[in-house]
Amino acid sequence: MSKILVIGAAAYQVPAIRRIKELGHEAYCVDYKEGQPGFPFADGYRIVDVRDKDGCLKYAQEIGVDGVLTWGATLTLETASYVASKMSLPALPLDTARIATNKYLIRKKLTESGLNVGGDVYAILGKDDVPNHEYRVPFVVKPCDGSGSKGVKIVMDEAEIEDALQYAFEGARNQEIYVEPFVKGEEFSVEAFACDGEVYIYSIVKTNFAWKGVFPEYTQTTYLGISSEMESAIEEEIRKAVKALDVSYGPVNFDLIISEEDGMPYIIDVGIRNGQNLIASHIVPYSRGVDELNNSINLCIGESIDAKPRKKSYISSRLLIYNPGKIAEIKPYDNLIGQRHVVDVIMRKKAGDMLPVYQTKADICGWVLAYGETPEIALKYSNEAWQNLKKYIIIENV
Numbered sequence: 001m002s003k004i005l006v007i008g009a010a011a012y013q014v015p016a017i018r019r020i021k022e023l024g025h026e027a028y029c030v031d032y033k034e035g036q037p038g039f040p041f042a043d044g045y046r047i048v049d050v051r052d053k054d055g056c057l058k059y060a061q062e063i064g065v066d067g068v069l070t071w072g073a074t075l076t077l078e079t080a081s082y083v084a085s086k087m088s089l090p091a092l093p094l095d096t097a098r099i100a101t102n103k104y105l106i107r108k109k110l111t112e113s114g115l116n117v118g119g120d121v122y123a124i125l126g127k128d129d130v131p132n133h134e135y136r137v138p139f140v141v142k143p144c145d146g147s148g149s150k151g152v153k154i155v156m157d158e159a160e161i162e163d164a165l166q167y168a169f170e171g172a173r174n175q176e177i178y179v180e181p182f183v184k185g186e187e188f189s190v191e192a193f194a195c196d197g198e199v200y201i202y203s204i205v206k207t208n209f210a211w212k213g214v215f216p217e218y219t220q221t222t223y224l225g226i227s228s229e230m231e232s233a234i235e236e237e238i239r240k241a242v243k244a245l246d247v248s249y250g251p252v253n254f255d256l257i258i259s260e261e262d263g264m265p266y267i268i269d270v271g272i273r274n275g276q277n278l279i280a281s282h283i284v285p286y287s288r289g290v291d292e293l294n295n296s297i298n299l300c301i302g303e304s305i306d307a308k309p310r311k312k313s314y315i316s317s318r319l320l321i322y323n324p325g326k327i328a329e330i331k332p333y334d335n336l337i338g339q340r341h342v343v344d345v346i347m348r349k350k351a352g353d354m355l356p357v358y359q360t361k362a363d364i365c366g367w368v369l370a371y372g373e374t375p376e377i378a379l380k381y382s383n384e385a386w387q388n389l390k391k392y393i394i395i396e397n398v
Helices: 011-022 053-063 077-086 094-099 103-112 127-132 158-170 228-244 279-288 292-300 375-389
Strands: 003-007 026-031 044-047 067-069 122-124 139-143 153-155 177-181 185-195 198-212 215-222 250-259 265-271 314-320 325-330 342-347 366-372 393-396
Touching: 003 011, 003 053, 003 077, 011 026, 011 292, 026 053, 053 077, 067 077, 067 292, 077 094, 094 103, 103 139, 103 177, 103 228, 103 265, 139 158, 153 158, 158 177, 185 228, 185 279, 185 292, 198 228, 198 279, 215 279, 215 375, 228 250, 228 265, 250 279, 250 292, 279 292, 279 314, 279 342, 279 366, 314 375, 342 375, 366 375
Parallel strands: 003 026, 003 067, 026 044
Antiparallel strands: 122 177, 139 153, 139 177, 185 198, 185 250, 198 215, 215 314, 250 265, 314 366, 325 393, 342 366
């Protein structure tokens, strides 16, 4: 049995804390305030800001931890790497962890390493620096320290430049933004895992998002629309990126676009963490037969793992988004699992909850996952299951 310190105890870290316990280890965690959702599941915790590296190190040394882990976040990576390095435990290189929260530095590193970028990538270090650059449309502007789509703007016309830059600054905590080329094409998410000098590509996921009346149709399907040649090209680019960023172990999630112009894959975003929206937690285990969380826990305490994918199945998840209203009843739905290609249903709402008009994934009922002999068949069955679940989730208009 090992003692493992998890940096962070927010919702994204709860699965890691609970899994550590399930594997027979002791789980400890730190976070900046009382009441964090991970605290009740831990063997012990301390109120320490996750950015206070020395405070976290002191707690780790007092406990005598055997491993340091973070999960689902990049903000905590530098502290996890620092604490583990100081205690001679497995850790990401500190230089890699330091740039994890700065999207510009990551893009700059990839550009310098010769990866596909499509043109100039440059930082604007405060509003006073705006006049020092030439802006050629179309381009994309993003906060350097951004997360998700906050502050991100595609600029297609010179008349939009001033407002777009202002919008990006509003989303930047450190008032630093950057400009990158706009690449027109289809977007995919790629999940990779580094271990023992190898880079394993676990999934290439196509997201379909389209409004259908008052709610969107939102699906994620592995390898949808990907030829074997394109799969090889994407895998080659991802492996080059992981090595350029010096990610020595653990998960890395990428967003990329396959360009309409030249058919090449262009990386547009990198998260040195596991993929969200069920990618690491469900899609990868069901489609490739590997468990990223188990492997990450074992790696942090120095145990050997087998990170190779064991299979390749096609999985499609559809988010359970319906008309807004009040959930009057959720009928038992376990009988659906194992029928009509359904592999899982994850419900995050309960009877009595309100469903607002969809804005973020916090507004969804949950997910349904289905498999198929091809990506197209998997997508067909996830859509069918979404339709069937409407009979089980009774929503009243309010």
